Amino acid sequence: MKMFCAGQWQDTKQSINVTNPFDQSVIDTVPQGSGEDIQNAVGVLERGAQIMKSMTAYDRSVILQKAAELMLERQDDLARTISLEVGKILGEGQVEASRSADVIRLSGEEARRMTGEMIPLEGNAGGKNKLGFTLRVPCGIVAAITPFNFPLNLVCHKVGPAIAAGNAILIKPASDTPLSALKLTEILLEAGLPPEAIACVTGPGGEIGRAICTDTRIRKISFTGSYEVGTKICEMAGMKRVTMELGSNSPVVIMDDADLEKAATAITMAGYANAGQVCISAQRILTSSKVKTDFVDLLKSKVDVLQTGNQLEEGTKIGPMVRESDASRVEQWVNEAVSQGARLITGGQRQGAIYAPTILDDTTPDMQVVKDEIFGPAVALSYFDDIDEAVRLANDTTYGLSAGIFTQDIDRAMKFARQVESGNIHINWSSQWRADAMPYGGLKHSGTGKEGPKYAIHEMSEEKMVVMHLAD
Template identity: 60%
Template sequence: MRMLVGGRWKDKPQRMAIRNPFDNSLVDEVPAGDAEDVEEALTTAVRGAEVMRKLPAYERYQKLHRAAQLMEERLEDFARTISLEEGKILAESRFEASRAANTIMTSAEEAKRLFGEVVPLDAAPGGAGKLGFTLRVPCGVVVAITPFNFPLNLVCHKVGPALAAGNAVILKPANDTPLSGLKLAELLLEVGFPPEAIQCITGTGEAVGEPLCKDRRVRKITFTGSQRVGEHICRIAGLKKVTMELGSNAPLIIMDDADLDKVVKATVATGYANAGQVCISAQRILADRKVYGQFLEALKPAVESITTGNQLDERTRMGPLIRERDAIRVDEWIKEAVSEGARLVTGGQRQGALYAPTVVAEVKPRMRISREELFGPAVAVTRVENIDEAIALANDSRYGLSAAIFTQNIDRAMKFAREVHSGNLHINWGPVWRADLMPYGGLKDSGTGREGPRYAIEEMTETKMVVVH
């Protein structure tokens, strides 16, 4: 595929291969953008911001609404593209494509709700007789940098609100998974968005992402990815609005009154989806000592029943990791934990980019598999004495994106909600659950700002204060 820059589809002599993670076969190639392309994209986006600022909200709504309809009609094509480039199974890709259409539809609705407010200036000394009100206006140029693991829906969570708010957006998709974003850009042009309003530039972070983030013409950066890259962007961005959706090592607390059948179901669903390559994947399982053994006995066969293989085979329940080197890293971390005293309950085998669904028990909080973000198909199980120790361990992390607890005790549930330092809290399900309309974001090193179309639009607009004297 070609990239969309300057209102046209553009190719380059230098190209990047997009490969199927399962067998490394070539799926497609995309251009490797450079400084010249970045400058063209920015110059175009500045013009696009003026065009979009004048486009009525109802027209933005209509175009996004139509885009969502077309995404639903083309769901199977989008799903297959996601599976080919990212490696998740077709069932998960279909779900992502459906969610993405809903994200665009929700963005369309929010385009009609850019409200200001009347400010009661007569409540201030000297304010009598004055009228005050606010206006919400677009930021201008938005740069959206997206990760590989949800190559369509996380693109929609940035592009949809940016357009709904009346901005021009430059999308820089992940190097491994740019095809879904390019297809979305093509569709947005098809429904009538101005060619200056949406651009999709492919290339490396160094050649494309960094100069985009540094440029003063960009007013807003929205990024999803690693904490290391997020911090780097914040350092080079200067005085810009930024939203950072970063990493996590989400805890799942199991109390002694938990429904263990439901716990096992949730652990499998939220620990191994997309081969564990979900920023809120259940990673640290903190189980009360009274149910620790029972939980492991029940979890082992459930995890062993997860079939791995070709993500395009409908019988497969878990596909490969995005790259073989990531499977190698997961394997190294698990072997390291075992060498430090942890116990391998099941899994621990690698074949290329495929890694067997794995359970590691007797994990100590100091171990890397517990302290860092694994981003792979394994859970680390730790024994705890009580709710206080569980909450202390849940908070003993630089991350705070999502956390979960299983308990039938309302006091424990509310203590968890009040005391756990996380942006998303789930009671009686695992940490992987998101309605695309809800505010979504983290605390601590998991980022700043919130996504979800309504909340993203707030971050992609600015407030003007008007006073009539």
């Protein structure tokens, strides 16, 4: 596929192969863009930002609604593209394609509800005959730097709100998985988005990322990825507005009164979906020592039947990781934990980019599989004696994106909700659950700002205060 830059589809002299992680077959090629391409794209996007600013909220909404309809018509193609370039199973690709259309639809709805507020100035000294209200206005040009693991949905969570708020949008998709974003760009153009108002530039993240961060014409950056890269973006971005959706090592607490069947089922889904390559994957499974044996046996029985293999074949539950090097890293971390005293309950084998679903028992906070983000199909079990210890262990991390607890005790549940340092808290479910309309974002090193169309529109617009000084 070509990239869309400076209002037209373009090739470059050099290209990048997009491969199927399962067998390394080449799916397609995309251009290897550069910092100069970013400069050219932004030059046209400046005009696009003025076009979008003058467009009514109704017209922006119509474009997004039409795009959502086209996405649903092409859901099968989008799902297959997602599965091919990421390695997630086709069923998960279908879910992502459907959710992505819903995010664009929600963004269109929220475009019509973008509003300011009245400020009661007469309640202040000197406020007589003063009428105050705020206006929300577009940022101008929004840059979306997106990850590989949800190459359509997480793009939509940035692109939809940016358009709804009246901005022009520059997309930098992950180099491993650029095809879904390019197909979304095609759909948005077909739906009526002005070609000056969108660009999708493919290529190496380092050079293109620097060009985005240092271009003063770009007002807003929305990034999803690692803490390390997010920190570098913030350092380079200067006075730009930023939204950072970063990593996690999500804790899930299993209390002694938990529904163990429900907990084991939820963690089997949350620990291994998309081969564990989800920022809110269940990773640290903190379990009451009173139910240790029962819970481990139940979880193992569910994980053992997860079939790995070709993500496009029926019956496969876990496909390959996006790169063999990532599967090798997970293998190294698991082996290191075992050498430090952890017990391998199941899994632990790698075949190319496929890593078997793994359970580690008796892990400790100093092990890398616990303290860092594993981003792979493995969970780490450890134990506690009471709710206070569970909360302490849950908070023993620099991250704070999502956390869950299983308990029938409302007081324990509310203590967990109030005291655990996490942007998303789930009661009687695992860490991995997200409704696309909800405010979504992390605390601590897990980032700043919120996603979800309503909340992202706020992040991608700016507030102006208007004071009318009225005559007596």
